[in-house]
Amino acid sequence: MPDQKRIALLIDCDNVSHNSIEGVLEELANYGLVNVRHAHGDWKNPALAGWAEKLHPNAIRPMQQFAYTKGKNATDSAMIIDAMDLLYSKGVEAFALMTSDSDFTPLVLRILESGFPVYGFGERKTPQPFVDACSIFIYTENLLAECVSSESVIGVKPKSRNELRGDTSLVRLLRTAAEKTAEDDGWSLLSKVGHYISNNSSFSVINYGYKKLGDLIRSTELFEVDMRNGGTAMYIQDSRKNS
Structure with missing residues (x-):
């Protein structure tokens, strides 16, 4: 151990x-x-x-x-x-x-x-x-x-898509983190996104009702998601890049 x-x-x-x-x-x-x-x-x-x-x-x-x-x-x-x-x-x-x-x-x-x-x-x-x-x-x-309820194992109901999108500070933080950690193909490895966020803010997914950053990001529907390496590595890209 x-x-x-x-x-x-x-x-x-x-x-x-x-x-x-x-x-x-x-x-x-x-x-x-x-x-x-x-x-x-x-x-x-x-x-x-x-x-x-x-x-x-x-x-x-x-x-x-x-x-x-x-x-x-x-x-x-x-x-x-x-x-x-x-x-x-x-x-x-x-x-x-x-x-x-x-x-x-x-x-x-x-x-x-x-x-x-x-x-x-x-x-x-x-x-x-x-x-x-x-x-x-x-x-x-x-x-x-x-x-604690059946809806959330951490004691608070997860914020909805619209609630997350309405938090301009959160949206800015997520998009900036994805941009700063993007690789040559424009996609960002989730672990690097999380590392960037932890180094630049006091952000915690728990305050939004989630246990994992990936779940919160999926709920915002602001990013494209690509699971690689047999589904063990999550990559994200700002959806605006494909619009």
Whole structure:
């Protein structure tokens, strides 16, 4: 079994719900092993009771932060210190920040500068600067276990063709990725398209209700699809090239 990337998950319990933690851990399993799990907050605060119930079942270590001064967020400062300690310890190879607070945007940029990917998880209220800064960002509402239905195994109904096409930012991203990775024959290998997207945005197919990039691209009906190498390699081309 190949070595798994070691991931540090830091949770800002003051600014994100406990309801999606199982979904977050399940998603992170696709990227590596979450060997550090720290939940920051004032555990004397009754508002964190829901989080307290999630700690033991999910092997999460509570990090106590006392609110020494009213109106000041001690959790933010403690999480930043924790992240920097882990960064210099060289015990992890990636970070996951579960928060809806844009104050962590500078931290994300600092971690990225050190060559570590940052997986962001936050609620829909998360400010765009933090979303855009992360290597990948997933809205936690899409990972709620109680939302799972027969229509979608990840908790949210896939967006329709018209909804996908109506998202101009998404359409621009997909078309640009296909154009930049096109081979001499004008077709783009899906894996290279995905690699380009991951290097240039915080895009995640999960936010659109899909588990695979290929499924989302097919649903947009914006690209021609050609399956090669016995159906194991998916190539795409902008449909406008043949019109």
